[in-house]
Amino acid sequence: MSDSRIRKIVIVGGGTAGWMTAATLARILTTRYCEITLIESDEIGIVGVGEATIPQMATFNRMLGLDENQFIRETRGSFKLGIQFVNWGRIGHRYFHPFGRYGLDMGGVSFHAYFLRMHQAGEAPDIDEWSLQAKAGQMDKFMRSIDAGNSPLSDIAYAFHFDAGLYARFLRRYAEERGVVRREGRITGVNLRGTDGFVESVTMEDGATVEGELFIDCSGFRGLIIEQALKAGYTDWSHWLPCNRAVAVPCASVDSWTPYTRSTAHSAGWQWRIPLQHRIGNGHVFSTDYMSEDEATAILLANLDGEPLAEPRTVPFTTGHRNSFWEKNCVAIGLASGFMEPLESTSIWLIQSGIARLMAMFPDRGFAPAGRERYNRIMLTEFEEIRDFLILHYHATERTDSPFWNYCRTMEIPERLAEKMRVYREHGRVFRENEELFNDTSWFAVMFGQLMQPKGFDPVAEVMSLEETRDRLAHIRQAIANSADYMPAHREFIRQNCAAEAA
Numbered sequence: 490m491s492d493s494r495i496r497k498i499v500i501v502g503g504g505t506a507g508w509m510t511a512a513t514l515a516r517i518l519t520t521r522y523c524e525i526t527l528i529e530s531d532e533i534g535i536v537g538v539g540e541a542t543i544p545q546m547a548t549f550n551r552m553l554g555l556d557e558n559q560f561i562r563e564t565r566g567s568f569k570l571g572i573q574f575v576n577w578g579r580i581g582h583r584y585f586h587p588f589g590r591y592g593l594d595m596g597g598v599s600f601h602a603y604f605l606r607m608h609q610a611g612e613a614p615d616i617d618e619w620s621l622q623a624k625a626g627q628m629d630k631f632m633r634s635i636d637a638g639n640s641p642l643s644d645i646a647y648a649f650h651f652d653a654g655l656y657a658r659f660l661r662r663y664a665e666e667r668g669v670v671r672r673e674g675r676i677t678g679v680n681l682r683g684t685d686g687f688v689e690s691v692t693m694e695d696g697a698t699v700e701g702e703l704f705i706d707c708s709g710f711r712g713l714i715i716e717q718a719l720k721a722g723y724t725d726w727s728h729w730l731p732c733n734r735a736v737a738v739p740c741a742s743v744d745s746w747t748p749y750t751r752s753t754a755h756s757a758g759w760q761w762r763i764p765l766q767h768r769i770g771n772g773h774v775f776s777t778d779y780m781s782e783d784e785a786t787a788i789l790l791a792n793l794d795g796e797p798l799a800e801p802r803t804v805p806f807t808t809g810h811r812n813s814f815w816e817k818n819c820v821a822i823g824l825a826s827g828f829m830e831p832l833e834s835t836s837i838w839l840i841q842s843g844i845a846r847l848m849a850m851f852p853d854r855g856f857a858p859a860g861r862e863r864y865n866r867i868m869l870t871e872f873e874e875i876r877d878f879l880i881l882h883y884h885a886t887e888r889t890d891s892p893f894w895n896y897c898r899t900m901e902i903p904e905r906l907a908e909k910m911r912v913y914r915e916h917g918r919v920f921r922e923n924e925e926l927f928n929d930t931s932w933f934a935v936m937f938g939q940l941m942q943p944k945g946f947d948p949v950a951e952v953m954s955l956e957e958t959r960d961r962l963a964h965i966r967q968a969i970a971n972s973a974d975y976m977p978a979h980r981e982f983i984r985q986n987c988a989a990e991a992a
């Protein structure tokens with residue numbers, strides 16, 4: 490092996506970010522290539538929230554070679570077909586942001602163009618009829634894709650809900666079996682090299698030092714190395730994403746397991762509901778500029794499905810990102826790199842993406858700036874694209890019932906989002922920009938769901954006659970309804986395939 494390769498990697502932090510990173514490095518680089526040490530402090534603990542994901546998570550699990558049923562069993566997880574949004578466009582209104590696609594694109598024209606034409610003719614009131622995920626979600630049904638030809642059952646997109654603490658434990662076992670060394674204890678100092686300010690080692694509470702050549706900062710919001718030692722700086726996005734605190738509490742499970750996350754808007758934020766096998770995770774994300782913590786807690790406790798199983802816990806945060814995700818020989822991953830609030834379950838994806846991009850630009854001991862600069866540029870773009878999608882939920886609303894919603898509805902928004910909204914308002918067109926995470930289905934689901942009204946439909950949809958469009962849409966709707974009928978109940982699917990012990 491070449492002499493300049495990295496020989497020692499130190500991962501600081503053992504939350505979801507730390508163990509996902511350790512597991513990947515152990516899998517891809519292996520500990521024959523370099524030593525991998527992970528330091529975590531049981532006393533500090535992990536943030537312990539972050540339990541809903543997007544479909545890309547399955548790719549991560551596959552890359553590690555994990556058995557999906559075992560993963561669900563061990564994390565007491567469940568399946569997710571999308572997110573149900575309640576009270577977002579207006580109080581009393583709800584919509585579903587499904588994974589997968591709506592209907593079928595036909596003749597090179599997107600399905601939602603045809604749908605919008607019928608909708609504007611008053612013939613297709615409900616877009617959910619054309620999404621198997623939305624339809625099955627409403628019926629509490631779930632199964633994985635099967636080989637069923639052209640049937641919608643051949644292509645079921647899904648993600649997971651899981652217990653974050655159990656997931657970290659699961660990945661810890663995976664990583665330790667592959668040679669990752671875990672050190673327990675609190676880090677009290679970060680030692681920088683005099684010549685160039687690179688990180689040389691960290692000092693533990695007991696006086697021991699742990700040296701490394703590449704440091705991965707997964708220490709959570711505190712950013713132990715990236716911020717406290719390397720002073721990367723933070724860009725604050727609170728003016729666009731004003732929620733800055735969450736109060737979280739688990740509650741007892743109920744009979745039916747909904748295969749989706751629910752997000753219910755309140756007067757100064759929103760509440761998540763994430764069903765697991767052994768409990769339901771709940772949290773109220775809100776802005777302290779518009780609501781007190783006591784009030785937010787009272788609203789949360791008044792809107793639970795079952796008995797609370799613990800005392801409510803508060804997590805403060807500031808939406809935004811580090812000015813530099815990779816600084817000198819330290820790469821920040823997870824909450825240490827930034828946080829944009831959990832509305833679309835994107836943080837674990839950003840961990841996954843950060844790890845993948847680090848592997849694509851993996852340095853040697855020369856730490857040439859080009860790789861680092863590219864990493865920082867790409868991660869920034871990714872944060873910004875997700876940020877714009879999140880802002881859309883707050884901004885495109887008819888709600889006028891509270892100062893919080895009045896602020897969100899009238900705030901200035903980033904130009905890229907403003908342009909997307911202008912384009913949609915004309916002909917209902919939506920686009921996926923380059924490699925952005927959310928595709929045109931997602932943009933359409935949320936713009937339509939938030940009650941944005943386009944002036945007209947895409948003129949290209951007239952390539953098909955109204956009669957034929959009507960027939961084809963009816964056919965697709967029927968195929969989706971039949972498929973949803975065929976699917977087993979979500980709870981039954983889990984019972985047969987991946988039930989946790991005593992769940």
Ligand SMILES: Cc1cc2nc3c(=O)[nH]c(=O)nc-3n(C[C@H](O)[C@H](O)[C@H](O)COP(=O)(O)OP(=O)(O)OC[C@H]3O[C@@H](n4cnc5c(N)ncnc54)[C@H](O)[C@@H]3O)c2cc1C
Nearest residue numbers: 502503504505506536539541676708709823824831836837
């Ligand atoms: C309210 C809320 C809801 C969320 N919901 C979702 C969601 O639904 N979906 C999603 O994808 N993401 C969600 N997230 C984000 C998700 O929780 C995080 O991305 C994920 O848990 C990763 O956290 P982490 O590992 O970066 O940090 P943490 O879990 O905070 O881990 C930090 C680690 O660093 C260690 N550490 C810190 N300081 C020291 C020290 N001095 N010495 C030694 N060790 C130290 C700690 O012991 C711990 O092991 C949510 C976040 C919040 C705040």
